[in-house]
Every structure is written in structure tokens, then in C-alpha cells.
Amino acid sequence: MRYEVTQDLMTGNSMIDSEHRVLFDAANKLLDAFADGRNDGGMNIVQTGIFLKNYVDKHFEHEQELQKKHEWREYDTHVRFHEQYKQTLSDILDGLPKDGPPSVELVSELNLHIVRLITHIRTMDKRLGSYLQSRGEV
Ligand SMILES: [Fe+2]
Secondary structure: OOOOOOHHHOOOOHHHHHHHHHHHHHHHHHHHHHHHOOOOOOOOHHHHHHHHHHHHHHHHHHHHHHHHHOOOOOHHHHHHHHHHHHHHHHHHHHOOOOOOOOOHHHHHHHHHHHHHHHHHHHHHHHHHHHHHHHOOOO
């Protein structure tokens, strides 16, 4: 299964949408690395996981900067979601084995966590996107 930014997940803000694409890409790469059980040179599981985590941090920061700049009324709840999301992602990635493929449970936890992000995009991020558009930030 590949995650992708389908039309219904577009927020209308070009930066947010293109960062969501990179995020889904990183999630797909991590799941591919899981499937291969690859832990040797190149983008292995640990490196792919670190990239995903760093990118999530960077992307959430960008979204929060935009919200602050435009005084978005959902800022506090939105940040709370981001903080919790980052924490759970760290917990999941901390559970990665140094060698060999991750457990089935860990893979399904990660999938669930990506689905949580999709729900977040469909609701909070899309509301934010509409608001930003109304402020001329596209
Ligand atoms: Fe968000």
C-alpha cells in the first residue's frame, strides 16, 4: 500500500501540500525498507526513520509559523496535535531493531500513525488551508 496526497487531501496551500507529498514519500520509503528488511548501506531502516522524523519536525514547524503569522484561531489545538504526533512517532521509531526487520506490531503501529496524520490533514490542515487562502497566503 502506498500513501499519496490525493485530491481530497489538498489544503490549497502550495508549501503545505508539497511538504505533505515529501512526508508521504518518506513514509512509503520507510515501509519499503521494512518490507525489504534492509539494514545495510544506502537508505536503511534507521536512516529512513530519522529522515521521516526530521521532516515531520520541520514540516510541523512550517505549518505553525504560518498559523502564528496569520493568527489562526485553532493554533493551540493544532500545536497540541503536532506535539503528541511527534512524541508517538519517536516512540515508534525508538522501537526499531538495530538489525533485521521490525515486528509486525511495529509496522502496523506505524501504519496506524500515518492514517492518523491523514485524518489530521483532512480536518485541521484543510481548515487551515482554507483560512490561509482567505488571507491570500497560497
Ligand atoms: Fe498540521
